[in-house]
Amino acid sequence: MERIEIPSFVGNSYVIGTSGGPCAFIDAGADAAKMSEAAARHGMTPAAVLLTHHHYDHVSQLEEILDRIGRVDVLIHELEQPLAEEFAVGYTANIEDGETIRVGDALELKAVATPGHTAGMLSFVGHGHVFTGDTLFRESVAGVRAPGHTTFEDLRSSILDTLLELPDETIVVSGHAEPSTIGHERQHNPFVRVWTGVDPEGDEPVVVSLPDDAGEAVDHEVRLVLEARDYDGGTKCWIRWPDGSDDLVPGSRVRRA
Structure with missing residues (x-):
């Protein structure tokens, strides 16, 4: 597995395969x-492009990649494909939750639904690795306000009930930042630690400034459950709305009341 960095997005795409055989590209940003x-x-021949989700920084180079390697299978979840077509074309098939993708005789990855950041977000599990897209980062988690998102509850379930069910030694390779392991995230990810009751929730009153439908910033009084470092050097805040619902927002949007 080789990680190809995307400096402008602090992001990653991946090449995975066996030397002298076929390989797959994970994401195309x-x-x-x-x-x-x-x-x-590594003497590998690209045979497939597997996409975790539709966001620009994960699909923007797809057409140029296909121009270089030729027409190969380009697989994405059916909920993501129409949104991805805003940025690039070349998708050939949809991947379903639980589907096993085989590339040649040696490479086998299982697609696992991990919604939250987007509705059709997929993680790919195999060969001691899990490619988590934008669901789980090293000591951070995805947001739930990007285009195509679902809910905080979906994201939490995707991490706790799906990804953290993998063996601790599984290497986490995400769409942003450095690799980690499931065991490291279980012990050191601040969001996981609070979700699992290791650390307490916070309850500090803060103000979050978010755009309304017209794009104008509107202040809201909320409670700050957790503020933790994010992959880009900023922070991510878990907030609780007055109705008791939970949300995730960039730390730059939050100020002390």
Whole structure:
């Protein structure tokens, strides 16, 4: 597995396969030349592109990648494909939750639904790794306000009930930041620690400024349950609305009351 970084987004795409055999690209936001060069270094032939979700930084280089490697299978969840087509074309099939993708004789990945950040978000599990897209990062988690999102509850369930059911030694390779392991996230991820009752919830009154339907910033009085470092060097805040519902927002949107 080789990670290809995307400096402008603090992001990652991946090349995974066996030397001298076929390989798959996980996401298509990294520089197309670097992706194809990584495959060539290991004598691998690209055979498929697997997409975790539709956001621009995960699909924007797809057409250029296909121009370099030729027409291969490009797989994405059916809920993500119409949204992804805003940024790129070339999708050939949809992946379902629980489906096993085989590339050649040696590479086998299972698609696992992990909604929250988007409705059709998929993680890919195999060969001691889990490619989590934007669901779980090293010591952080995804937001639930990006285009195509679902809910905080979905995200929490995707992490606690799906990803954290994997063995502790499983290597977490995400769409942003450095690799981790399931065991490390279980012990050190601040959100996981609160969700599992290891650390207490906070209850500090704060103000969050969010855009309304017209794009104008509106202040809201909420409770701050947790503020933790995010993958981009900023912070991510778990807030609780007056009706008791939970949300995740960038720390830059929150100020002390």
